[in-house]
Amino acid sequence: MREEISHIIAGGADQRQTLLGSYDPRATAIVLLCYLIAMLSLPVTYLGDLVVMGCWVMIGAAMGEVGFGTIFRRVAMILPLLLLIGAFNPIIDRTPIGSIAGITLTRGWLTFGALLLRGLLAVAAVTVVTEAIGFTALCNALRRLGLPRILTELLLFVYRYLFVIVGEAEDMQRARLARSGGRRGLPLRVWAGVTGTLLVRSVDRAERIYGAMLARGYRGRMPERRAQQRWQWRDTLYLFTATLLPVATAIIKPIHQLSV
């Protein structure tokens, strides 16, 4: 997990070595936002159109040379959360909407599937972009697009704090395993103490990192290269093409039109 998050933070080290990475990060940030809005604006029952939206992620992955293994690993990280959020839909909404091979399909199952698919597509799209241009470049692009600096700095710090907390959790897990005598899991009563210790350890570590940053002249803003990439005509072309496709899918809803 620590390796994975370190990799996410370090993403973009090879920026501009791929087709997707060669475009101005601002264009990619706009494309990502448009894609997310278009995809999330589709009605929950339009599962087929969501699948089409998945094709755009695959094209992006090919342009950014992002392996499907990487996407699956990131998606797997968020999957338990999505399952937890949508788990009650099939129980609450049992309105039948059709049947497949004799099994009645309820609206709850459909919305559960849509929620799952949307979540996975959103994570996959963000993964493709962060892998291709790097999270730091994405945040810098958002700032250059007008997002207040305090928000982008906050995003970067939350990201780094995530790394710190996962690192400490892994160290604690290793220490536990080394003395667990083969026993799996922790008794429930121990969890509260362990969680508290994890928080204290990660805050302590975060303070050490902050101290090291202060010692190297940090004054509340992350430094960035002054020579920024310039917007070129190919960025405009890429922006229009890459934005048009998901937006058109959201408006035309091709699969839904076909089925109707």
Added chain:
Amino acid sequence: MSHHYLELRNVGYNYPSGARALSGISFRIHHGQRVALVGANGAGKSSLLQLLCGLLLPTEGEIIVGGVKVGKRTLRRIRQTVGIVFQNPDDQLIMPTVEDEIAFGPRNMDLPEEEVARLTDWALEQTSTTHLRHRAPYTLSGGEKKSVAIASVLAMEPSVVLMDEPSASLDPRARRLMMEQVERFCHTTIIASHDLPLVERLCPRTLILHRGRLVADGATKQLLGDQKLMEECELL
């Protein structure tokens, strides 16, 4: 400016909890001197290093670096003058690539990008890490991380370099390479360490801390050879 580059006058520090960390510390260090700070665990070595670079402020006494008193108003100047290499390089390496890591300090100093590039190249060369330039710091070995951490401090061109346990968790080869790097320093250097052979090789002068107090200041060979003193200070 004082001819003593670094001067502590009766410095004391209390932790926020009120516990006493350091008291009555006074010493002077000249330009270019390499000094060891030796003491048992909890003696106050790390706290003293953090006071010297302005990460902590003394609760008593005063610290003067290059004629400038360490205080809230002078912190920016002090942090440009005094660089610190932390014990655990993982606490220090935060940027996506080694190059960005080394440029972090110079960019914070608002230097022009050409100057940042020059300092980065120079620091990479000084620490023999040029080949690591485009690597992500988290993929490096312990020794490489330490070298990059040192480079990231050298790139700020500090007059004083502080090193906290520089040989901690380094294998023999990485330790030897690190020592060779330090021997090339022309900076005023303070090394806090338990590694007595390292101290003996690198530092002609040693300060011994015991329970927050400075108990000895003198020639390294003489102090480290004083069996009684070393035992009293829980170093043997």
